[in-house]
Amino acid sequence: MKVISQDELPAVATLKEMIDVLPEFVCLRYPDGTWAEANRFALNIYGIYENDYKGKSLEEMQTRLSEEAIERCNLSDKRAWESGKPIKTAEKIHMKSGRVVMLELIKQPTFTKDGKPQVLVITGRDITSHKQKEEELSVALDLLESVLKGTTDAILILNTRQEVIKVNDAFIQMFGWAEEDFDEENEEYPVITPLHLQGESKEIIDLLKKGQSVPLHETQRIHKDGTVFDVSASFSNICDMDGKIMGFVIVYRDITSQKKVERALRESEAKYRLIAEHSTDLITVIDPSGIIQYVSPSHFMVLGYKEGEIKGAILDLVHPDDMEDLSEHFMRSLVKKEPFETEFRLLHKNGDWILLETRGVPVMTKEGHVESLVTFARDVTKAKQTEELMLKSEKLSVLGELAAGVAHEIRNPLTSLKGFTKLLTDADDVIRLEYLRIMESELNRINDIVGELMLVAKPQAVSFEHTNIQELIYSVVRLLETQAIMRNIQIWVNIAPNIPLVYGVENQLKQLFINLLKNAIESMDKDGEIHIRIGTRDDAVVLELKDQGCGIPAERLKTLGEPFYTTKEKGTGLGLMVCFKIIEEHGGAIQFSSVENEGTRVEIELPTAPVSTK
Structure with missing residues (x-):
């Protein structure tokens, strides 16, 4: 291709000067692809720094363009020449700095x-x-579209005239209205805000117009079918690059179920509070750190304090001797997340100690953590005093019944002693010594019998210690043997070797065995046998007492241990009640089995080491 001379293009030099100052891409190319002229912007973009670019094609010059880019450029040149438009x-264009420049070019063929x-006149811009921005906008639009489709929240987009621009699928599902339903020409234009809340909505829109937002607001809306439901709504603005408000976005979340639960909880709380406020039990709510959150009004009545005097300081009213045990139960319940039962004393305003029987229950969260501990306590001070009186009464009853047998047992040696005192006056020295030996033996027998009786009658402090159950059983048998002999009843004791010591209160255990053995004797009119066997099972000592008495009817076996319920003509029913209480306090077990007119079997299991009874 021949290069055009200055004479042929007299205005080229002037054109070069003009286009060099333009901040846009300008280039003139011949039909064969060689360059006629280009401005400084075009040369810099392409990376052409030599002045001999004229008459050369892109393939002949050192440029930033890749082979693919040059090929695309030639193809677009050809397309322009062929179309004539x-x-x-x-x-x-990949710059040396690593920056990528995008050029938009217009190729105008001239003829x-x-x-x-x-x-070919080529002009363009960066x-x-x-x-x-287009790519960012495209990503943003794609993201917005995915959010609109993927979210379960209903989204409503309005312009500044409050006309509906867009709703998502969740909105259609929640409200029943589609986007096309909001066309102004629609005869049935959707109403989603209840009449009494439309003023509230207008106030919120006014706030949005002022540039404010409403991040969370609980209100109500209307479904297409007329159903009113609870929603949580957030309101925000849509602004352009200059910060000018272009519209509003409202996000709705259906909270109907949540509100129902809240209303049910409020109603439930009101009911339970009503129960707590009028309960005679002492109800306390304690958080895991030990802070008292609630005490029921019954505290004031039971403890004598006024409202506000004890809520924060109720733990200060606990008896010092009970504080450690109560704290252990509290911590164990928090760690193991299990209820507990215990007894402790609280100080009454008048200075007396009130004994409380208490049950603690941990309240759990959905995540399985202990939220608080609720305790239900009952004043058992008078009940305990009554129980102690009943135990004493039963003991006196047993002593009274034992007295007849003891008196008979003592009368025999006393008769012998009286006879020997008369014989002593006429006896010689050898005979006299034999008489004195017999008299001493009888006196020792009387002393043993009285000693056993006094051991039962003597008040003792309740002290748990390891006790020899074999010696205990033999002492009880000696004490009741006279009554058995009077009825022609034989008592057989069979004790396995190496029986361990029982952990308990000796005097209470003795009373337990006296009551059971006495019941066995009294269940037999005359003649018969009572078998007592002692053995072991796991870590416990097991005692079995079996008689040949009248037996217990099956329907009465279920009521054994209830006070004033007895099979005896003149019984009170307190004896077995005491037995059950003693077994419970020792952490043991007792079982009865009986067949009428054949006999009764009692099995007792007692621990050999301390156990928790609560």
């Missing part, structure tokens, strides 16, 4: 008067920032 194209191709 301007075409628009884009080129991506001579006779229609021959003259030059659209890199615009392209980036």
Whole structure:
């Protein structure tokens, strides 16, 4: 291709000067692809720094364009010449700094008067920032679309005139209205705000117009079918790049179920509070750190204090001797997340100690953590005193019944002693010594019998210690043997070897065995046998007492241990009640089995080491 001379293009030099000052891409190319002229912007973008670019094609010059880019450029040139019309194209240029520049180019072919191709005028601009914004906008729109489709919350987009622009699928499902339903020409224009809340909605829109937002607001809306439901709504603005408000976004979440639960909880709380406020039990709510959150009014009545005097200081009223045990139960319940039962004393305003029987229950969260501990306590001071009186009464009853047998047992040696005192006056020295030996033996027998009786009758402090159950059983048998002999009843004791010591209160255990053995004797009119066997099972000592008496009816076996319920003609029923109480306090077990007219079997299991009874 011949290069055009200055004479042929007299205005080229002037054109070069003009286009060099333009901040856009300008280039003139011949139909064969060689360059006629270009401005400084175009040369810099392509990375062409030599002045001999004229008459050369892109393939012949050192440029930033890749082979693929050059090929695309030539193809778009060819397309422009063939069409004879301007075409628009884009080129991506990789700069030395690593920056990528996007060019938007317009290629305009020019022709001579006779229609021959003259030059291709290429102009363009750097659209890199615009392209980036387009890409960002595209990503944002894609993200918005995915959010609108993926979220379970209903989304409503309004313009500044409060016309509906967009709703998502969740909105259609929640409200029953589709986007096209909000067309102003629609005869049945959707109403989603209840009449009494429309003023509230207007106030919120006014806040949005002022640039404020309402992040969370609980209100009500209307479904297409007229159903009113509870929603949580958040309101925010849509602004352009300059911060001008273009519209509003409202996000709705259906909280109907949550509100129902809240209302049910409030109603439930009101009911339980009513129960707690009028309960005679002492109800306390304690958080895991030990802070008292609630005490029921019954505390004031039972402890004599006024409202506000004890809520924070109730733990200060606990008896010092009970504090450690109560704290252990509290911590164990928090760690193991299990209820507990115990007894402790609280100080009454008048200075007396009130004994409380208490049950603690941990309140759990959904995550399985202990939220608080609720204790239910009952004043058992008078009940305990009554129980102690009943135990004493039963003991006196047993002593009274034992007295007859003891008196008979003592009368025999006393008769012998009286006879020997008369014989002593006429006896010689050898006979006299034999008489004195017999008299001493009888006196020792009387002393043993009285000693056993006094051991039962003597008040003793309740003290748990390891006790020899074999000696205990033999002492009880000696004490009741006279009554058995009077009825012609034989008592057989069979004790296995190496029986361990029982952990308990000796005097209480003795009373337990006296009651059971006495019941066995009294259940037999005359003649018969009572068998007592002692053995072991696991870590416990097991005692079995079996008689040949009248037996217990099956329907009465279930009521054994209830006070004033007895099979005896003159019984009170307190004896077995005491037995059950003693077994319970020792952490043991007692079982009865009986067949009428054949006999009764009692099995007792007692621990050999301390156990928790609560």
